[in-house]
Amino acid sequence: MDFSKLNIEFSNMQKTVFKYTEIVSKINSKIKENLKIISKYETKSKNTNDSFEKELSHLYITYLKNENKFLENIIKEEEVKNNEKTI
Numbered sequence: 001m002d003f004s005k006l007n008i009e010f011s012n013m014q015k016t017v018f019k020y021t022e023i024v025s026k027i028n029s030k031i032k033e034n035l036k037i038i039s040k041y042e043t044k045s046k047n048t049n050d051s052f053e054k055e056l057s058h059l060y061i062t063y064l065k066n067e068n069k070f071l072e073n074i075i076k077e078e079e080v081k082n083n084e085k086t087i
Contacts, residue, residue, distance in 0.1 A: 024078075027071050034064045 038061050045057035 020078075024075060027075060031068050031071050034068050038064050 041057045041061050045054050048054055
């Protein structure tokens, strides 16, 4: 058996896992960042009397919530795929 090919394949697998972990980490940090912004704009919306500004804040909050749902679904789908592969 040629161990050099095995070592190369193992190294490639490690790189793939590292990239996957890095992507998941970036997605999670984006979700946290969005949650902070949502909180900021919810507070801003409550404290303002300008109806246009309230609607604009509400629109932005809705956009960020939808983005978070999308990102969370990506992570969940990948976890399901990974679980199916290990079984």
